[in-house]
Amino acid sequence: MKKRLFCIILSVIMLFSFTGCTETMAYGENLEEYIVTMQYHDQFNILQLTDIHWNANTSAKSSMIYMDKLLKEVNDHIVSTQGEGSKIDLVELTGDMLMLANSYHLKTFINYFEQKAEEYGFVYAPVWGNHDRQGLYNSNTLAKRFSEAPHCLYFEPNDDLYGRSNYIINLTEDGSTSSKVDWMIANLDSGASFSETELSVFRDYDYIRPEQTEWFLREHELAGEDVPVIAYYHIPQDENDKVWTAVTEDGANIRNKFFKLEDFADNGNEKYASNFIDEAKKHNLKGAFMGHAHNVDWTYEEDGVVVGLGVKTGPELYFAHIKTDSEDPAMQEGLSSVGINENFDLIGASLVTLKDQSGSFDLEHLYFNERKDGDFAAWVKW
Amino acid sequence: MKNENQNKQALIVTLSVIVFFICSACSLMNALYCFSDCIGSIVSGSPDVAAKDALRSLPIFLSFFLSLSGLMVAHTFYRNESPKILKKNAKKHACIGAVLGVLLIVYVIAGLITGRYLSIAEGAPSPIYPLDAVLYALLFIAIAIFIFRYFKTTEEGKLYNGPVRAPIAKKGKFIRCFFRTIWLLIALYGFCGFFYSFFIVDFVHGYTSYSLAVMLVSLVACLSIAVWELYYNNLSEEERRAKTLKLSLILLCVTVVSAVLYFVGLRNSLDGPSNVGFGILPVAFTASVNFATLVVVFTPLIVAVTGLIKGLIRKAAAKK
Numbered sequence: 001m002k003k004r005l006f007c008i009i010l011s012v013i014m015l016f017s018f019t020g021c022t023e024t025m026a027y028g029e030n031l032e033e034y035i036v037t038m039q040y041h042d043q044f045n046i047l048q049l050t051d052i053h054w055n056a057n058t059s060a061k062s063s064m065i066y067m068d069k070l071l072k073e074v075n076d077h078i079v080s081t082q083g084e085g086s087k088i089d090l091v092e093l094t095g096d097m098l099m100l101a102n103s104y105h106l107k108t109f110i111n112y113f114e115q116k117a118e119e120y121g122f123v124y125a126p127v128w129g130n131h132d133r134q135g136l137y138n139s140n141t142l143a144k145r146f147s148e149a150p151h152c153l154y155f156e157p158n159d160d161l162y163g164r165s166n167y168i169i170n171l172t173e174d175g176s177t178s179s180k181v182d183w184m185i186a187n188l189d190s191g192a193s194f195s196e197t198e199l200s201v202f203r204d205y206d207y208i209r210p211e212q213t214e215w216f217l218r219e220h221e222l223a224g225e226d227v228p229v230i231a232y233y234h235i236p237q238d239e240n241d242k243v244w245t246a247v248t249e250d251g252a253n254i255r256n257k258f259f260k261l262e263d264f265a266d267n268g269n270e271k272y273a274s275n276f277i278d279e280a281k282k283h284n285l286k287g288a289f290m291g292h293a294h295n296v297d298w299t300y301e302e303d304g305v306v307v308g309l310g311v312k313t314g315p316e317l318y319f320a321h322i323k324t325d326s327e328d329p330a331m332q333e334g335l336s337s338v339g340i341n342e343n344f345d346l347i348g349a350s351l352v353t354l355k356d357q358s359g360s361f362d363l364e365h366l367y368f369n370e371r372k373d374g375d376f377a378a379w380v381k382w
Numbered sequence: 383m384k385n386e387n388q389n390k391q392a393l394i395v396t397l398s399v400i401v402f403f404i405c406s407a408c409s410l411m412n413a414l415y416c417f418s419d420c421i422g423s424i425v426s427g428s429p430d431v432a433a434k435d436a437l438r439s440l441p442i443f444l445s446f447f448l449s450l451s452g453l454m455v456a457h458t459f460y461r462n463e464s465p466k467i468l469k470k471n472a473k474k475h476a477c478i479g480a481v482l483g484v485l486l487i488v489y490v491i492a493g494l495i496t497g498r499y500l501s502i503a504e505g506a507p508s509p510i511y512p513l514d515a516v517l518y519a520l521l522f523i524a525i526a527i528f529i530f531r532y533f534k535t536t537e538e539g540k541l542y543n544g545p546v547r548a549p550i551a552k553k554g555k556f557i558r559c560f561f562r563t564i565w566l567l568i569a570l571y572g573f574c575g576f577f578y579s580f581f582i583v584d585f586v587h588g589y590t591s592y593s594l595a596v597m598l599v600s601l602v603a604c605l606s607i608a609v610w611e612l613y614y615n616n617l618s619e620e621e622r623r624a625k626t627l628k629l630s631l632i633l634l635c636v637t638v639v640s641a642v643l644y645f646v647g648l649r650n651s652l653d654g655p656s657n658v659g660f661g662i663l664p665v666a667f668t669a670s671v672n673f674a675t676l677v678v679v680f681t682p683l684i685v686a687v688t689g690l691i692k693g694l695i696r697k698a699a700a701k702k
Contacts, residue, residue, distance in 0.1 A: 057435035060506035192656035318428035
């Protein structure tokens with residue numbers, strides 16, 4: 001009996017040790033492993049969809065109808081402003097694609113994007129949001145399915161770098177890894193939350209860790225010092241909080257636009273302030289775009305770097321209702337900044353168009369609402 | 383003849399226990415959906431979305447209560463205070479299940495007519511939602527019809543009685559029932575969480591020790607219910623008196639060790655609770671607190687300490 005019990009315990013330990021001890025890659029020694037490449041061309045269009053938030057309540061069918069219309073609107077807009085042959089090149093899904101969803105949602109979500117990628121000729125790149133981990137599926141299943149989807153650029157090495165969706169999309173002259181890098185798109189995982197100690201009752205929002213910043217800087221050095229960069233991640237970082245304070249306290253000469261309805265940095269604890277934007281600024285960072293906050297789509301520019309939120313995509317969970325008769329000065333300021341004179345919901349998408357290799361780009365926000373008497377679509381340039 | 387009857391009784395008891403645990407697992411799954419839906423909608427701050435979501439998901443909520451009614455029927459068959467109470471309670475809970483089932487079916491039909499559902503098998507959260515909810519309701523209606531027919535057509539002497547339990551002591555009955563229910567719910571949550579965790583925990587990305595720790599505390603919660611509810615409560619009064627202290631001491635050691643291991647696992651992955659097996663912690667994310675796991679960690683501990691105190695008091699009383 002004792003022998004049998006011993007064998008069972010040993011088997012269980014061996015099983016767990018096999019599953020737990022797969023070889024971990026050292027990120028510092030394998031920088032090339034984090035890079036995928038695409039061919040660059042002027043007028044390269046990056047569509048940011050964020051916080052789609054399919055959850056247990058979601059009618060996937062209704063949500064797909066909304067996104068069908070949204071993608072058509074974006075495609076039509078690109079063709080009408082940039083000419084025939086122009087298209088969405090890359091879709092950045094900046095987190096919270098799902099929340100307490102199950103494997104069916106996950107499968108349907110990926111199948112949908114695969115189908116649309118085929119239809120419109122784009123590839124897509126997801127980054128993890130805090131809620132994507134809150135699934136009734138195994139988190140590894142999400143990673144595996146995205147990795148295996150033919151039009152999805154996501155991949156996830158088993159490494160010692162903090163977070164999951166840390167990867168680089170280099171836009172090169174001919175699309176190969178050996179040719180010159182014209183633009184770098186950095187995807188980072190801003191995590192979910194963590195406990196300060198094992199006995200903490202409360203959890204703090206996660207942040208881009210110093211090692212992730214270091215990883216980015218080394219990736220950028222590898223691509224070339226002058227390569228312009230745009231970063232995508234989910235949770236806004238500490239810098240946003242500082243700029244918010246500066247702008248809302250009057251007198252700050254910082255260009256800002258769209259809807260400054262609520263603060264959009266989450267951790268708020270100086271101890272966990274991320275150094276990402278401060279450091280990346282020194283490495284030709286041109287823009288950093290994120291999601292997470294649904295009631296706001298404020299964007300600002302400081303030291304030549306445009307930092308902003310994407311417009312929440314789709315009507316799941318919550319979003320701001322913009323009302324022209326609102327007495328909220330922030331809403332009125334937002335309305336005058338975008339020049340829209342009717343009520344609408346703050347949902348849609350945002351589009352970045354890389355103009356040339358010098359690092360200049362256009363940013364447009366699309367507010368798109370389904371309406372019974374004809375859908376509402378408004379494009380606003382940064 | 384007597385042996386045959388005993389075998390039949392044993393079979394029904396076993397079946398009732400199996401159905402009870404299956405219903406528990408279903409209830410947990412439903413509860414996960416319900417609570418996550420509710421919380422997601424309530425904290426959203428967009429009442430229009432919350433209302434729309436709640437109306438769409440009403441069949442999921444009703445399914446949860448259907449599962450609960452099934453749970454109560456199974457529990458009544460598994461253990462009851464007398465054949466009369468068994469008959470009364472089983473019929474009552476079956477009736478509740480049938481009424482909820484009918485309501486659910488009517489609601490889905492109305493939803494189809496008004497356009498709330500784009501089709502009977504619109505999809506999400508399951509591939510055939512809300513048809514699956516309708517089928518689930520039909521199952522409970524069928525069970526209710528079976529139970530009513532069983533009590534109506536079976537002769538009084540041939541009715542199944544099941545194990546009879548002693549009535550709960552009148553002194554502090556409310557408090558006892560309240561805390562017992564809370565403990566049962568948490569222990570069942572641990573029980574289901576343990577089996578569910580096999581599918582959703584992460585043994586890579588540095589989360590191995592935390593994943594194992596979560597599985598261990600869930601298993602201990604499950605063990606706690608097995609020992610107290612399935613073993614201890616079925617002992618005679620004398621046997622209980624003799625075993626309370628010993629059992630609670632063993633369980634206290636087990637729960638203390640598991641709690642310590644949990645905190646060691648957590649120390650190794652401080653971001654573990656938000657990355658591993660989050661689907662089984664539906665309450666936790668709303669307030670950014672480690673609530674759910676802590677409850678699962680501490681409840682068996684509290685139950686073991688309570689048992690220990692009870693054992694010590696009994697021992698002292700016996701000495702007098």
